[in-house]
Amino acid sequence: MRTKLITAAAAAALTVSLTACGAGSTGSEGSGGGDYPSEPLDWTIAFGPGGGNDIMARTMVDILQKEELYPENIEIQNREGGSGATGWGYLLGQSGSGYGVSTTSGSFITTPLQADTGWEPTDFTPVGLFATDDALLLVPGEGPIDTWEQWVEAAKAERLVVGGIGTVNVDFIVSAMLAEQAGYEVEYVPFNEEGQLQTALLSGAVDAMISNPGSILGQVEAGDMQPLISTAPERLDVLPDVPTAEELGFEGIPSMPRGLILPPDAPAEAQEWWIDTMKEVVETPEWQAYLDENYLSEDLRWGEDFTSYLTETQDRFEEILTEHGAL
Amino acid sequence: MDVFNDLGQGILAILTVQNVLLLGAGVLMGMVVGVMPGLGPSAGLAILLPITFTLDPTGAVVMLAAVYYGAMYGGTITSVLINTPGESATVASTFDGYPMAKQGRAGPALVMAAVASFVAGTIGAILISVAAPLTASVAASFGPPELFLVVILGLLTLIVIVGKNRLLGALSALIGFALATVGIDIGGGEQRYTFGSTELINGIDFIPVAIGLFGVGEVLHTLWRGGHLEKIGYFSVSARKRGFWPTKADRRESRGPMLRGSFLGFFVGTAPGAGATVASLMSYNLEKSISRKPERFGKGAMAGLVGPEAANNAASAGAMVPLLTLGIPGSASTAVLIGGFLMWGLQPGPLLMEQNPEFAWGLIASMYLGNVMLLLVNIFCIPVFASVARVPFRVLAPIILLVCIVGTFTVNGSIIEVGIMLACGVLGFFMRRYGFSPAALVIALVLGPLGEETLRQTMLISGGEFGIFLERGTSVALLSIMLVLVLVPLLTPRLRRFTASRLDALSRRRQERRDEAEASSERDRTSV
Numbered sequence: 026m027r028t029k030l031i032t033a034a035a036a037a038a039l040t041v042s043l044t045a046c047g048a049g050s051t052g053s054e055g056s057g058g059g060d061y062p063s064e065p066l067d068w069t070i071a072f073g074p075g076g077g078n079d080i081m082a083r084t085m086v087d088i089l090q091k092e093e094l095y096p097e098n099i100e101i102q103n104r105e106g107g108s109g110a111t112g113w114g115y116l117l118g119q120s121g122s123g124y125g126v127s128t129t130s131g132s133f134i135t136t137p138l139q140a141d142t143g144w145e146p147t148d149f150t151p152v153g154l155f156a157t158d159d160a161l162l163l164v165p166g167e168g169p170i171d172t173w174e175q176w177v178e179a180a181k182a183e184r185l186v187v188g189g190i191g192t193v194n195v196d197f198i199v200s201a202m203l204a205e206q207a208g209y210e211v212e213y214v215p216f217n218e219e220g221q222l223q224t225a226l227l228s229g230a231v232d233a234m235i236s237n238p239g240s241i242l243g244q245v246e247a248g249d250m251q252p253l254i255s256t257a258p259e260r261l262d263v264l265p266d267v268p269t270a271e272e273l274g275f276e277g278i279p280s281m282p283r284g285l286i287l288p289p290d291a292p293a294e295a296q297e298w299w300i301d302t303m304k305e306v307v308e309t310p311e312w313q314a315y316l317d318e319n320y321l322s323e324d325l326r327w328g329e330d331f332t333s334y335l336t337e338t339q340d341r342f343e344e345i346l347t348e349h350g351a352l
Numbered sequence: 353m354d355v356f357n358d359l360g361q362g363i364l365a366i367l368t369v370q371n372v373l374l375l376g377a378g379v380l381m382g383m384v385v386g387v388m389p390g391l392g393p394s395a396g397l398a399i400l401l402p403i404t405f406t407l408d409p410t411g412a413v414v415m416l417a418a419v420y421y422g423a424m425y426g427g428t429i430t431s432v433l434i435n436t437p438g439e440s441a442t443v444a445s446t447f448d449g450y451p452m453a454k455q456g457r458a459g460p461a462l463v464m465a466a467v468a469s470f471v472a473g474t475i476g477a478i479l480i481s482v483a484a485p486l487t488a489s490v491a492a493s494f495g496p497p498e499l500f501l502v503v504i505l506g507l508l509t510l511i512v513i514v515g516k517n518r519l520l521g522a523l524s525a526l527i528g529f530a531l532a533t534v535g536i537d538i539g540g541g542e543q544r545y546t547f548g549s550t551e552l553i554n555g556i557d558f559i560p561v562a563i564g565l566f567g568v569g570e571v572l573h574t575l576w577r578g579g580h581l582e583k584i585g586y587f588s589v590s591a592r593k594r595g596f597w598p599t600k601a602d603r604r605e606s607r608g609p610m611l612r613g614s615f616l617g618f619f620v621g622t623a624p625g626a627g628a629t630v631a632s633l634m635s636y637n638l639e640k641s642i643s644r645k646p647e648r649f650g651k652g653a654m655a656g657l658v659g660p661e662a663a664n665n666a667a668s669a670g671a672m673v674p675l676l677t678l679g680i681p682g683s684a685s686t687a688v689l690i691g692g693f694l695m696w697g698l699q700p701g702p703l704l705m706e707q708n709p710e711f712a713w714g715l716i717a718s719m720y721l722g723n724v725m726l727l728l729v730n731i732f733c734i735p736v737f738a739s740v741a742r743v744p745f746r747v748l749a750p751i752i753l754l755v756c757i758v759g760t761f762t763v764n765g766s767i768i769e770v771g772i773m774l775a776c777g778v779l780g781f782f783m784r785r786y787g788f789s790p791a792a793l794v795i796a797l798v799l800g801p802l803g804e805e806t807l808r809q810t811m812l813i814s815g816g817e818f819g820i821f822l823e824r825g826t827s828v829a830l831l832s833i834m835l836v837l838v839l840v841p842l843l844t845p846r847l848r849r850f851t852a853s854r855l856d857a858l859s860r861r862r863q864e865r866r867d868e869a870e871a872s873s874e875r876d877r878t879s880v
Contacts, residue, residue: 074398076691083402103398106764108536110550139536140543140553186813192538214496214812215538217805220674220681221499227678228826230495230813239694243679243701318697 061294065098069127071112073105081283082128084315088306108136117144119288123295131195131281134339139193150291151331152299155307156321157280159257160199164233166248173253180209188214188222188231192351195281196235198342201349206275238320256280257322279338284331300327359481362713371414375725378418386426389567390559390759392439394684396423401692409696410714417718421726428465433740434752436567440558440798441628441664444636448656455652458738459596465661466730468610472662473723475614476669480716488677491622493826496809501830502623503803506630509637513791524789528796531556539808551768558798560760560773565790567756569780571749580746602654609639609655613662621670627683628667635663676705676712
C-alpha cells in the first residue's frame with residue numbers, strides 16, 4: 026500500500042515537472058486592425074535572466090503594467106542563445122506582426138557582423154533608443170596610475186594589456202579607438218565572463234579593463250579599482266571625477282544601445298502606439314530610478330532616428346573591426 | 353567568536369514561518385527541476401529568479417538557496433539512478449553512484465550523498481564565516497594563468513578515470529576536445545565548424561552531449577545486452593527495510609572522503625570558472641589514489657560517490673566567497689544571483705558585506721538552512737526516488753528517453769540540441785561497446801574551452817612567454833600541488849615496494865645473523 030502511494034507520488038511529481046517544462050510559447054499572429062493593441066504581447070528577451078538586457082525589459086514591463094498602459098496580457102520569455110541570434114531571430118519570424126517586442130543591446134549590432142544571422146539591425150521596426158550603457162576604462166586601485174594622462178604615458182612607454190568581454194564587441198572597439206586616437210598601442214585580451222575579467226585585473230594579470238558602471242561600481246567604491254575615463258555623454262553623477270572621452274577630445278566612442286524594437290514590417294499604427302507609449306514610460310519616476318540605479322545615460326532617439334543611429338554605429342564598428350582583423 | 357555570532361543571528365533572523373515554508377518549497381521545486389536531465393542549479397535559479405522578485409530580498413535569497421541545493425541534489429539523483437548527470441559538477445557522481453544503483457544499493461547511495469552534501473554544506477558555512485577574508489585574497493589572485501592551471505588539475509583526473517585503457521581513453525578525450533572547438537573562437541572572433549548555423553556560434557553545450565552519452569547511451573547499451581528481457585531481482589527500497597539505510601561499513605568508509613572532499617571543494621570552489629566540476633573530479637582522483645582498494649572504484653565504491661558529492665557542494669559554498677567579498681561571480685549560478693542582487697537594489701562589490709551585513713549573513717545562513725532542509729526532505733523523498741530502481745527496464749527505458757528529449761529541449765528550446773543529444777546517444781552506445789570512456793569525453797568538453805581560453809589569454813598577456821607561470825605566487829603554488837599530485841601516485845607503490853623490500857632485507861639479514869650466531873655457537877659447542 027505504502028509503496029503504491031509512493032510510486033503514485035513519484036509519477037505525479039514527474040508529470041507535474043513535465044507539464045511545467047512543456048509550457049511553450051504561443052505565437053501571436055496577424056496585425057492589428059484599427060484598434061491596436063487588442064492582443065496579448067509576446068515579449069522576447071534575447072538573453073538569460075539577471076543580465077542587463079533582462080533587467081531593462083522587466084523594468085519596462087513592470088511600468089507598462091503598473092501604469093496600465095498595455096491593456097492586454099504581456100508574456101515575457103527569455104530566448105537566449107547565439108549571443109542574441111536566437112531571440113532576435115524569433116522576432117524576425119514574427120515579421121509583419123505588431124505584437125512581438127524585444128529590447129536591444131550591444132550584441133544587436135555585433136552579432137550580425139560575425140555570424141550569418143539572417144537579419145540586420147535595420148531590418149526591424151524601430152521604436153526608440155532610451156539610454157546607453159557606458160564603458161569605463163579601469164586600472165587597479167593601488168597602482169602607480171591614477172589619471173588618464175598617466176595611463177597614456179605608461180602605455181606609450183611599455184607594453185600594457187587591456188582586458189574586456191569578447192572580441193567582436195563594444196569593449197574591444199572602445200579600447201582600440203581610445204588607443205588609436207591617443208596614439209598608443211595596447212594588447213587586448215578577450216574574456217568570456219565578467220567574473221574572470223575582474224579577477225584578472227585584481228590579480229594583476231592585466232593592466233586595465235573595460236567595463237560598465239553597473240557591474241564595477243562596488244569595486245570602485247571600495248577603492249579596489251580606479252576608473253580613468255568614461256564613454257558617457259556627460260560625467261556620471263556617481264563618478265563626478267572621471268572625465269568623459271568627449272571632454273578629452275575623443276570622437277565617436279560608442280556605448281551600448283538600450284532600445285526597443287518591433288518585428289520587421291510591423292504595422293505603422295503599432296509603431297506609432299509604441300513610440301507614444303514609451304515617451305510616457307521614460308517620463309515615469311520608476312524609469313528614472315532604473316536609470317540611476319543601473320548608471321545608464323539617458324539618450325532618447327525615436328523611430329527613424331534610432332535606425333540611423335544603429336546604421337552609423339554598425340558602420341563604425343565594422344570599419345574598426347576590419348581594420349584590426351577581427352572580422 | 354564574532355563571526356559565529358553573525359552567523360547565528362543570520363540563522364535566527366531567517367527562521368520565520370514564511371521563510372521555512374519558502375525553504376521547503378524551494379528545495380522541492382529545485383529537486384523537481386534538477387531531476388530533469390539538463391536542468392541543473394543555474395537553470396533552476398534562472399527559471400525561478402523572476403518569481404522571487406515579488407518577495408523581499410531575504411525571502412528571495414532563502415528561496416533561491418533552497419532551489420540551488422535542491423537542484424544540485426536533483427542532479428545527483430539522476431546521476432545515481434539513470435546515469436544522467438544534470439550538470440557538469442555531478443558527472444563524477446555517476447562513476448560509482450550508478451554502479452551502486454545497479455547493485456540494488458540506490459538507497460544507501462542516495463542517503464550517503466545527501467549526508468555528504470549536508471556535511472559539506474556545514475563545513476562550507478563555517479569556513480565562509482571564519483576564512484572568508486583570507487580566501488577572498490586568494491580568489492582575487494586568480495588570473496588567467498592560475499585558471500589555466502586549475503583546468504589542468506581537473507584534466508589530470510582524466511588519467512585516473514581512463515584507468516588501464518589509455519589509448520581509447522586518450523581518444524575519447526580528444527573527441528571531447530574536438531567538439532569543444534566548435535563555436536566562436538574567443539581569441540580571434542572567427543567561427544569554427546559552425547557551418548553557418550547561428551545555433552552553433554556559442555559552441556556545443558555540455559548538456560545535450562552528457563545527456564546523450566550517459567542517459568541515452570546507457571539505455572541503448574542495456575537494450576543491446578538484453579537488459580529489457582532480464583528479470584530484475586525485486587530488491588526492497590522501503591525505508592523500513594534494512595537494505596535501504598547505509599551500513600556501518602558505508603558510514604565508516606565515507607567519513608574520510610566526506611571531510612577531504614569538503615575542504616578541497618571549498619578552496620577549489622573559490623576559483624572563478626569551473627570550480628565545482630574541477631573540485632568533484634579532483635576529489636574522485638584523490639580518493640582513488642589514496643584508497644587501499646582502488647580497484648573497487650568505478651564498480652560502486654562509496655568513497656567514489658561521497659567524496660565528489662561533498663566536494664561539489666562545498667564548492668558552491670566556496671563560490672560565495674568571491675561573490676560576497678569581492679562582488680565577483682565565481683560560477684554560472686552566482687552570476688544569476690548577481691543579477692538578482694541588482695534587481696533587489698543591492699550593489700554587489702567588496703562593500704556588500706559591510707553595507708548590508710544582514711543580507712550577506714542571511715544568504716550564508718540560508719545556504720546552511722537549505723542544506724538542513726534538503727536532508728530533512730530527502731529522508732522522506734529518497735524512498736520515492738529510489739523506487740525508480742524497481743521499475744522493469746522495458747518500462748523505464750522509454751520514459752528515460754522521453755525525459756532526456758524533453759529535458760534537452762527545455763534548456764534552450766533548441767531542436768538542434770535535441771539532435772546533438774540523440775547523436776551523442778548513438779556515439780555513447782558505441783563508446784561503451786568498444787571500451788571508450790564517455791566520462792573522459794565529457795570532461796574534455798567541459799574543461800577544454802576554458803583551458804584554451806585561459807591559455808590563450810595567458811599567452812597574450814605574457815607575449816608568448818611560458819615564464820609567466822613561474823612569476824606569479826599563486827601559480828607557483830598551483831604548480832607545486834600539481835607536481836605532488838602527479839608524483840604521489842607514481843611514487844607510492846615504489847615507496848611501498850622499496851620499504852617493503854628494505855624491511856624484507858632487514859628481517860632476512862636478522863635471520864641470517866641469528867642463523868650465523870646459532871651456527872657459531874654450535875661450532876663453539878662442538879669445538880669445546
